[in-house]
Amino acid sequence: MRLFFSQNITDNRGFLSPEDSRHVVKSLRMKAGDEVNITDGKGICYSARIEDANFRKCTFSIYGSDRIEKNWNFYLHIAIAPTKNIDRFEWFLEKATELGIDEITPILTENSERKRIKMDRCERILQSAMKQSHKFTLPKINELIAFSDFIENTSQEVNKFIAHCYDGEKTDIKNIQTPDRLTIVIGPEGDFTQEEVSLAQNANFTPLSLGRSRLRTETAAVFACNAAHLNAS
Known part of the structure; x- marks a missing residue:
């Protein structure tokens, strides 16, 4: 299946982004009348035919659609401090999307070494990973937010955990019974x-153990994502 992404669909017609248009026309050499699968990132797979194979703006018409449910039955939200080496953070975005994630919030903490991210690039990485892994739900990525603001914004949520390296009583991630919503x-x-750990715990975040190994930030986040899926299954 060749899967493409478009947010530009109206009345059973739409067009691809310049990047996807170029790929379809120049790389795949597809022509008018060829069939493609399109997703809007909201759980719909559209069956479509190319109308105008223009490498700048490839247009298509839709002749069918199916709702494709997620292959996980819970809402997974991971908040993560972006890494100094942006490639590692982008690797997390890609792998988490492949595994299955609903929402990502980059957070700015006291020890953060990266204080800016390019949201448009992050969106493109998520879209590409969604297409390559044949998923039909695009993860939501939020703007970079201060850790204290994130804690305040999630004050009404339950089933929320904070992974850290300090000693103390923690819940082992393998013992979490994945709920309807997990942060x-x-x-x-x-x-x-x-102080940040105390702030989170005072807001009812449960300390979380990811095992005995000390993990990089991006590895820990991917591990947590995969563990949530394994626990749910």
């Missing part, structure tokens, strides 16, 4: 400060 917070390369 996991992953810290920066220098870990959260004690």
Whole structure:
């Protein structure tokens, strides 16, 4: 299946982004009348035919659609401090999308070494990973937010966990019975400060253990994502 992404669909017609248009026309050498599968990132797979094979703006008409449910039955939200090496953060975005994730929030912590991210690039990575893994639901990525604001914004949520490296009583991730909605917070390369951990715990975040190995930020986040899926299955 060749799957493409478009947010530009109206009245059973639409067009692809310049990047996808170029790929369809120049690389795949598809022509008018050829069939393609399109998703809007909202769980719909459209069956379509190319109308105008223009490498700048490839248009298509839709002749059928199916709703494709997620292959996981819970809502997974991971908040993560972007890594100094942006390639590692982008690797997390790609792999989490392949595994299955609903929402990602980049957070700015006391020990964060990266204080800016390019949202448009993050969106493109998520879209590409969604297409390559044949998923039909595009993860939501939020703007970078201060850790304290994130804690405040999630005050009404339950089933929320914070992974950190300090000693103390923690819930092992393999013992979590994945609920309808799960929020996991992953810290920066220098870990959260004690004050940040206390702030989260006072807001009813449960300390979380990811095992005995010390993991990189992006590895910890992918591990947490996969563990949530394994627990749910």
